[in-house]
Amino acid sequence: MNxxxxxxxxxxxxxxxxxxxxxxxxxxxxxMTTTAFLATFGLVPYEALIFVSGTVGGVVNxxxxxxxxxxxxxxxxxxxxxxxxxxxxxxxxxxxGIFAFVLYTIFMAGLIQGSLFxxxxxxxxxxxxxxxxxxxxxxxxxxxxxxxxxxxxxxxxEGLVPNFISKITKDAGQExxxxx
Numbered sequence: 372m373n374x375x376x377x378x379x380x381x382x383x384x385x386x387x388x389x390x391x392x393x394x395x396x397x398x399x400x401x402x403m404t405t406t407a408f409l410a411t412f413g414l415v416p417y418e419a420l421i422f423v424s425g426t427v428g429g430v431v432n433x434x435x436x437x438x439x440x441x442x443x444x445x446x447x448x449x450x451x452x453x454x455x456x457x458x459x460x461x462x463x464x465x466x467x468g469i470f471a472f473v474l475y476t477i478f479m480a481g482l483i484q485g486s487l488f489x490x491x492x493x494x495x496x497x498x499x500x501x502x503x504x505x506x507x508x509x510x511x512x513x514x515x516x517x518x519x520x521x522x523x524x525x526x527x528x529e530g531l532v533p534n535f536i537s538k539i540t541k542d543a544g545q546e547x548x549x550x551x
């Protein structure tokens with residue numbers, strides 16, 4: 372059996388990155404549809420929509436990254452590289468959802484403000500996180516849309532939230548030094 376035959380049989384028996392991306396897209400679209408359906412009945416907290424929007428951003432970014440890989444690089448890659456890429460395809464949406472939720476919390480805290488960012492209704496006195504999350508809602512429909520768009524961007528751009536956090540800690544450090 373020559374090298375071409377073994378490569379072709381490998382391609383037929385092992386799922387490639389495109390297959391894994393398709394599976395990830397199906398899972399995320401299923402989660403998105405389920406969340407939207409349950410939200411219409413008030414059965415899903417608003418934060419779940421933010422998380423799912425971040426996962427959609429993460430899967431779109433994975434799809435874009437895989438699409439940009441040249442076929443030559445894919446055929447020359449080692450089995451370990453293929454496994455790492457596959458793991459990244461499934462982990463990226465989850466990380467995107469976490470980043471979306473962290474960014475949403477940064478917005479809720481008012482650490483980043485401006486016309487591009489969502490504004491929130493002032494919550495009642497803090498009793499529990501559940502009450503806090505339920506009462507910290509965007510002020511208008513436009514603010515809800517901004518929150519969803521930023522959640523998608525946080526999932527899509529893996530460096531956005533870490534950069535925001537770095538900027539916030541840098542600004543806090545400078546503020547602390549000026550107070551001293």
